[in-house]
Amino acid sequence: MVHYKFIGILQLIRVANILMCVCGSVAAIDTPKIIRRLKKKGSEVRCVMSESAHEIINPNVLEWASEKPVITKLTGAVEHVKSCGVGGFADMLLICPATSNTISKIACGIDDTTVTTFAATALGAKKRIIIVPAMHISMYENPFVKENIRRLEKAGVVFMMPRIEDNKAKLPEVEDVVDFVTGNLA
Numbered sequence: 001m002v003h004y005k006f007i008g009i010l011q012l013i014r015v016a017n018i019l020m021c022v023c024g025s026v027a028a029i030d031t032p033k034i035i036r037r038l039k040k041k042g043s044e045v046r047c048v049m050s051e052s053a054h055e056i057i058n059p060n061v062l063e064w065a066s067e068k069p070v071i072t073k074l075t076g077a078v079e080h081v082k083s084c085g086v087g088g089f090a091d092m093l094l095i096c097p098a099t100s101n102t103i104s105k106i107a108c109g110i111d112d113t114t115v116t117t118f119a120a121t122a123l124g125a126k127k128r129i130i131i132v133p134a135m136h137i138s139m140y141e142n143p144f145v146k147e148n149i150r151r152l153e154k155a156g157v158v159f160m161m162p163r164i165e166d167n168k169a170k171l172p173e174v175e176d177v178v179d180f181v182t183g184n185l186a
Contacts, residue, residue, distance in 0.1 A: 015042040016185045019083050019090035019122075021115040022062065024052025027097035027134035027171040031057065032065035034096065037178045039066070046089065047071065048079075050102065050115045074114055084122035093122040094181055097134035097171055100145045106131075106157075107148035123155060130184055132160045132177060133169055140169035158184055 018038060022028050035045045047062040048071045059070040071079050083089045095102065095115060102115055111120035122129055131152065133140060140146075140162065149159060160180045162169035171177065 015044070016091040016182075017089050018043050018045045018092050018094055018181070019048060019118065020045055020066075021048045021050070021093065021095040021098075021118055022053045022057070023050045023095065023097055023099045023102045023115055024054075024056055025097040025099050025134040026056055028053050028056040030171055030174055031096065032061050033174045034177050035062065035065035037174060038181065041178065041182055043182075044068075046083065048083075048114050048118050050113050052099075071114060074117060080114075080118045080121040084118050084125055084127055086125045088121075088125065088127075090122065090127055092128040092130065092181070092185065093118060094130050094132070095119065096130075096132040096177065098131045100133075100135050100139040100142065103131065103133060103152070104145060104148045107151045123157075126156075128184065129157045130160060130181060131157055132171060132180075133162050134171045135162075135169050137164060137167045137169050 020035060022031050038045050045066045046068045047066050049059055054072065059072050062070045074080065081088065084093055105116045106119045111117040153159060160172060160177065163172045
């Protein structure tokens with residue numbers, strides 16, 4: 001549940017618990033900036049990384065940015081249920097950056113990675129989900145990826161469209177991502 005925090009005379013900020021899932025796109029290098037800016041706006045942010053994201057950015061960087069331990073694998077502690085299940089920590093699941101692989105797996109109900117398992121749990125619990133794709137344009141324009149995006153939108157998932165530049169579907173600017181996320185808090 002989103003709540004408000006008093007920060008000064010006649011100033012309230014919207015506070016949300018955001019679980020940010022990071023996939024193995026080179027755009028993952030921007031995630032610490034996004035996390036820090038979301039925190040400055042009052043949100044608590046926790047992070048989950050796919051195995052391929054580890055090859056792009058070290059989990060320690062996301063731990064520094066979020067000031068919370070990063071989930072890099074599933075254990076018997078059922079982190080996905082505690083975070084994204086009914087009554088779990090997260091008000092919102094943010095998948096940023098999202099690869100074509102992850103988008104397609106989620107759309108097909110496949111949950112064989114940390115990120116896809118958290119997404120499957122969030123979908124089942126009817127949590128708010130935002131996905132921000134980042135990949136080469138040929139992957140983004142793949143008709144099967146486009147169809148999977150449409151399927152997820154029909155299921156209530158919100159997509160922030162990428163910035164098309166240099167034959168790539170890039171993450172939008174950091175401030176634009178932060179504004180989009182905070183603007184979509186329930």
